[in-house]
Amino acid sequence: MIQQLTKFERRFGLVISVLVAGAGLTLIGMSEDGLLAIHGTIILAAGFIAALLTGGTIHEPEPDAKRLESYYDDPIKFGIIVSMIWAVFGMFMGVWVATLLAYPEWTFDAAWSSFGRLRPVHTTGVIFGFGGNALIATSFHVMQRTSRARMADQLSPWFVLLGYNLFCILAVSGYFMGITQSKEYAEPEWYADIWLVIVWVAYFALYMRTLARRREPHIYVANWYYLAFILVVAVLHIVNNLAVPVSFGHIKSYSAFSGVQDAMTQWWYGHNAVAFFLTAGFLGMLYYYLPKRAGRPIYSYRMSIIGFWGITFFYMWAGSHHLHFTALPQWVQTLGMTFSVMLLVPSWIAAANALLTLNGAWGKVRDDATLRFMFLAAVFYGLSTFEGSFMAIRSVNALSHYTDWTVGPVHAGALGWVALITFGSFYALVPWLWKREGMYSSKLVEVHFWLALSGTLVYVFAMWNSGVIQGLMWRTYNESGALAYSFNESMVAMHPYYIARAIGGLLFLAGAVVGFYNIWKTTKMDTVQSSVPSGDGLIADDASHSR
């Protein structure tokens, strides 16, 4: 694979690797607290391996010029595999964390394996490891295909993917050691944050440079969503992570914000990480792979544009619904609630657009599990955004906040929407990329589908129940006007639901393992001459209509 890089790219790659290794060494040298040295060592090792790979091939001849006649797909393949590894890892951690809430002793008597440290490992593993790699890989695919242009160069996609995974590894290994800023979904410390900014700039530049080579006058709407994902996540990340390190030798930093301002900044970030990471990017996936797999254009291109600007604009206002009835000024809470409710409109426009695209092709949805993954994802997207808007209403939030009720819709979104659309897209994409006749086993795709669906339902229903019960127990009064239940009574009441949730999670995890196996086996199959881009022999039908 490295021989595919031009000589110049290999040399440039070597320079970058050496710089990374140097940065690692510098951190080791500066470390005053020991922990920074550990992370310095990881960075050094990453740079060293990359330097060996690029340096070892430095004298190989220039690659064949014929490569320019095809798309550059190697990094995409890598991204898919890595994403699936993170999926299995992150979901395993999810199941573990879920089990700990039912059986707190099912862990090692060691700091690294306690609930508080494992929980961010789960969230980061699934959101950034699984979701992030899936987004980057598919965006590389979509930007080339819709532009009908090869990526602008071959080095930057590798820099982006490998650099991003280095960030994820720093993040996750850090939590095990207790390195965290405590800001949900922005836990990594200052040096990892700076590194992510560098990677992200390269990502954005690559995207723009590839779009600039496009052979189509119009930028296809899926790219809009990916671009919004890249740009807005950059802004959010930089602002929310502003902090002053104790010294350049300490892992620890102190947030530039405090109290109310910090809360608002954090949830402006947190909610928009949901919006632009877990929503916009995956809508980009939906708007490309769903029409492609169904073999028919998106129901309404106009709706996709209106939805895009609606989501881009409305989401930013909604963060304060995480802070209802807190010390945050009330007008900000009201504004957040209003916009959250309005947000349902563009969200449902997107969900409806996806479902209407399938209208008239229900036979395909029935027969093709891959398409069914995407269909179900759109349904869950509609469901979780409905619940989100509902929970954003102050009087509802009074009941739901702090309870498992939040966790329910979160996973309706995370499992039902984010994970299902990813699996669906991967099943469409893998045979196409590796030029295989189809997936190794369409039976296993079917098995995965049912495991995923049942797992999600069990999980979500368990959390709805436990959340509502918990919320009600906390605020129920007895006849003499005193609170009826102690906190511990509510905690005990959760036990059966926590067991159910862990079982649901286990089903979902099993599905992911099956999916990984199937994808792996597919990559080992024989190549066919021409793969069919719109999926297992599905032929485009009445592609002529449009709105």
Add this chain to the structure above:
Amino acid sequence: MFNLHYKLEKYSIRFAVAIILVAAVGGIVEIAPLFTIDETVEQDPNMRVYTPLELAGRNIYIREGCYACHSQMIRTLRDEVERYGHYSLAVESQYDHPMLWGSKRTGPDLARVGEKYSDAWHVRHLTNPRAVVPESVMPSYTWLEKDLRTKDLGQHLAALRKVGVPYTDAMIEHAAQDAYGQANPDSDAAAGVEERYGEATHIRSFDGDSRKTSEMDALVAYLQILGRLSDAATQTPPSAAPSTAESSVTEEAPDGN
């Protein structure tokens, strides 16, 4: 490769700028005014800062992820006020970089847990929660008896001063010594803590072992101060006329907007 002559095409650049502009407004409108809010929320000139020992405890609280299960934000709802105490005020977390309001109550709110239990209770509970509350799902923290790292606490205070916490030069200079003194009441260092942080500061051996300053000392010192850095809450009329469980205690927010 990096063909710089590849001038970035105007159309896509304009598009990227449009995305930023459209997205940025919401955040700016909601966040920017909060930075002038210091002047309009309650104030407490007597609010004290965390001592080095408490700060170290707070950092352990963060390190262990206690915030994943515990909130520190009592909402303005009747049942919460009755269960946990006066609703949290903005001023009470004004020195919290970052805030630890939390988003999930797997365990109870801790905003006012300070002095609710004895030190010994906390030590026993943290070491094995099920020894105290048999049905508890809280993890056991058996590794907190190790020595607390105090030597760079001065640097920590200095960093906090950079982001706006009013630590004095003397506090920064004596940080390590004060951390030791606060957990060792019989030592010479104890007097300095009282002098710099006020008489109300708890100076005692929190983990019951006065030979060393452990992480347990720091964490318990932190827990015991929660809700007690400011008396703003006891001075503003508390849960005045709580209405129904559904409606908030104060329909008007603390800033009166």
Add this chain to the structure above:
Amino acid sequence: MEIEHGALVYFSKFYGLIYLLLLSTGVLVYTFWPKNKKRFDYAAKSILTEEDHPHA
């Protein structure tokens, strides 16, 4: 300072609303502009063509 905060809040809310209205109008005009229809139709279908190599 109190006035300043109030003014800022007012300013934010007022211009936030104006911005919302203008933006919505702009987006709707753009999407339904008759001349754009052809472009959108073309784009929607363009991803379905089956060749799998970049255009020279």
